[in-house]
Amino acid sequence: MMLIACILIYMAIVKKYEPLLLLPIAFGVLLANLPMANLMAAPPDDHSQVGGLLYYLYQGVKLGIYPSLIFLGVGAMTDFGPLIARPSSLFLGAAAQLGIYIAFVVAICLGFNPQEGAAIAIIGGADGPTAIFLSARLAPELLPAIAIAAYSYMALIPMIQPPIMRLLTTKKEREIEMVQLREVSKLERIVFPIVVTIVVCMLLPSVSPLIGMLMLGNLFRESGVVERLNDTVQHALINIVTIFLGTTVGATAVAEVFLSPATIKIIVLGLMAFVFSTIGGLLLGKLMCFLSGGKVNPLIGSAGVSAVPMAARVSQSEGQKANPANFLLMHAMGPNVAGVIGSAVAAGFLLAMFGS
């Protein structure tokens, strides 16, 4: 495990694969597997001794506190303007959750129980905090493998998605230039997080911690009256929580759990979920292109897999390769942020189905 930790540290520092999270995760793996250090040791039942440092920090993962706080920061950093300007982006955000459900079926076929299958399948949502939130509740023993797979694949999006995008779209479709999005008023931006919170949390209460925090962060940003709070959640808070989250998730990767055939299956299922989510978004993008008479570039569909803003950048890059005058970034940001909501809704559904 110490060797794996060193490889992950190498990938984070040299290859720069999601270093902000992979580096603390990798170091957490190293810390947890140091002989005699007992950093993840729980205190004895009579509390005669204190537990290890990482055991206490891990409670934030176990109780779902860190992923929700990460969502608070993500909400403050996210501009939902492109989504409000084109609400049909939400359809793409929904279609790009296809991989979650295909991976779930395959996981069941591979012998995982429904809780484990759901936790593995959520990797297809390409949303690290959501994957950690769901895994910690449904299959905590698989959490390190799921978190590492989810963040690794998110970092590999520029390699995973382009071949699928080119395979499923024609050059003519990739060349489509989309019309400029309308301007979104400040009032619309302020009302949006309130409406989403009320609707989604009433329909799926199990996902309230994630959606509630996401939209609170966004309201901080859009209201314009709490600049200090907005600044704190966007920078200081999210950085602190990322350190705790990464290190403690890594610290759960002890050899007897991590070095098992299940980890290999999780890595394969995660990749499959990613691929099918990309396919789902692209296929609906093609349908929207057809129905709109060629006004929608199907490349923006792949951005529905969440992974903000990496997936939107990939759409932009592929669109510009086909047509240098193509600027898809803002159009892809709509499905991209819709994917965040979509994956949270999918997680809420799975939690409602299989949570205790």
Add this chain to the structure above:
Amino acid sequence: MTLMDSLMVSLIGLVVVFSVLILLSFLIKFQSVVLGYIMTDKNKLDAASAKGKDTGDFTAEGETVVTAEVPNIVDEGWSTGELRLLGVDEKTAAMIMAIVSHESQIPLSELQFKMIKAIN
């Protein structure tokens, strides 16, 4: 759980995700229409109020409010949001806005452009 059960769960899950997001998209559209209507009414009231002041109204402090005279330009171009482009394409307008922002050292998010017009 059997294969059939997992397929059913997946199908229901997809339907739930689509239903929630489709509902949200309709709510956003509805919200945009309602808020757009309210904003249009407010803008009309503001414009009427400004027009009244322009024709010699006095403020409570007794100072005349002077508003810039807007030339009567026939809108021969097309509009995007509140920015009117007259004889200027979108890319040129974007370039002009970026140059103004750079030269004035004011971030684009703090600048509001009303109209960009080509002068022959």
